[in-house]
Amino acid sequence: MKFEIARDRLLDGLSDVMKAVSSKAAIPILTGIKLDVDEEGLHLTGSDSDITIQTFIPAEENGEQLIRTSQSGSIVLQAKYFNEIVRKLPTNDIEIEVSGHLQTHIRSGKSEFHLIGSDAEDYPQLPEIDDDRHFAIPADLLKSIIRETVFAVSASESRPILTGVHWQVQEGELVCVATDSHRLARRKTRLENAPEDDYSVVIPGKSLQELNKILGDSNEPVGITMSNKQVLFRAGHVLFYSRLLEGNYPDTSRLIPSEYKTDIYVNGKTLLQSIDRASLLAREERNNVVRFTADGSNVVEISSNSPEIGKVEEQVETASVEGEELKISFSAKYMMDALRAIEGQDIVIRFTGAMRPFILKSAEDDTLLQLILPVRTY
Template sequence: MQFSIQQNKLVDAVNDVMKAVSSRTTIPILTGIKISATHDGVTLTGSDSDISIESFIPAEEEGNQHVDIQRTGSIVLQAKFFSEIVKKLPKETVDIEVQDNFSTKIVSGSAEFNLIGLDPEEYPQLPQISDHHAFQMPIDLLKQMTRQTVFAVSTSETRPVLTGVNWRIEDRELICVATDSHRLAMRKAPIESGEISNITSVVIPGKSLNELNKILEDTNDLIDIVITDNQILFKTKYLLFFSRLLEGNYPDTSRLIPTDYKTEVIITAKDFLQAIDRASLLAKEGRNNVVKLTTFDNNSVQISTTLPEVGKVEEDVNCESLIGEELKISFSAKYMMDALKALDSTDIKISFTGAMRPFLIRPLDNDSILQLILPVRTY
């Protein structure tokens, strides 16, 4: 294998596939990046068994030549060294040549590296997924839906299925739900195109979705999404992102969401978030970072924290509307701030069903997203 390639294109592709390479893998060859050259261009692959990423650099695109292929072939190079080398090469063009015994020469300007490669035949094959059952959605919508839900997945491995985001498709609508059993985030969006008849419910690891979000650029181009029994594939023009799915039945979260409310507050999200943030300055010294909310007749709520050994903070925040029973409720400041940041809304509605019942936070003008938080018992 021998080719010349533009350094910036190579660096971008290496950065993408490195998100799937783990140094802790039990399969030695997966600590490497597979590089394959055909007459169409160069493909880089990284994998840790759970996530596999394939990035393609076309030989030519819109009249610009990115790669000059002299000899086709493939090699696996140690990711740790190869990724550092390509970022620091001195010239805009990189020459890569595989010689005897997988020895690989990397030349740029007057810099020349020789890396000992590995046999590409030993690199695991990526899953072969038929895209008969692909559906499409805009990339920026996918990124937004992920950002608004993935933070609520569980970080505990005691219930592995909760470390992922549940995707359900009902009536051509994608419903994304994440919960760690103390809070829940849900986001819905219509699916505009694609074949989705055989898909009901899957659970995608939160880690996979976070890595995908880092790679995808903000654009309203469509991304193809293909789901099988144990894999999901996200496919753009030059990128394939595979993730395994989590096994197990995701809990039925619909019954957690209350439908009747005793107290409803409409409030400006920014003012509320800043008050929670200030109360958290003391609250986070406590065990659970807990703040208390108290409603008042004069259309205001008080956010407060008292720590016997530190002090206390109280702040009144005006509401646009406050109806229903008086309420005192305590909750995690972190959970509330996470939820408010995910909503992306100027005004929010908070619906309470009592001091020890879950409560809902929603944008005032958008019913496609909601956040649910369980209160904390403080007595």
């Protein structure tokens, strides 16, 4: 195996696949990155057995020669060392050559490294996924869906299924739900090329967070293919595989109230900043609790009280308040996460009582819904 490659393009590819490599991999070879080179270009693969990322660097792109291959071949190199070496090489021209006994020579300018590789035959194969359940959505929309839901997954492994986001395809719509049993985020998206069958999967939150880092700023379509155990995202030259969580996701639809007693219309950015200020004195408290009072006027009061530190009260103007008076307490962090997901739009908060879950959504748009359970303080 012998080829020359532009260092900047190799670094771009490595930055993608490194996201899947763990230094604590259960299978030793997975601490490495697999390189496959031929006349077409270079495939780089990284995996921790939960996530597998493969990226392709073509030999030629837009008339520019990126890779010159003298001899095709495959090798697995220690990810940590290979990535650091490439990052610190002195020129943009790199030559990589594998000689007998998996000895790998990396040359650039007057610098030459010798790494001992591993046999690529020992590296796990890519998961096989049928194309039956396939659809595509623009990358920028996919990033929004992830950002608006993944923060609400559970951080606790006591119920592993809740560490993932539930993706359901039903009646031409993608419904994504995340909950940690104290709050819930739901995003609905109409699919233009939806599969005929309805089905659902649970994608680990960590996988979606890593995918989000790779997607970049394009709005090119991302192909999504689901099987019983794996999901594959295809974005440009990158293939991103994730295992799925096993088990039944709880029926969350019954958590969402069907009737409300108090509706408050308010600017999301203004409310977020107010709660952020109120939480300054609540941060030391175990629950970071903020109180919210609506007395029927067009002003709501945000307050927080910490016996050792002091207290804060702030009036927030609303567009309108409809329904009963209300006093309720909630986690400032959960409320701020929900408001950030809705991104500063005018919102409506709908309450069913001081100890019942309440929802937040955009005043103009029903596609995104956030639900929070209150905290008992009164």
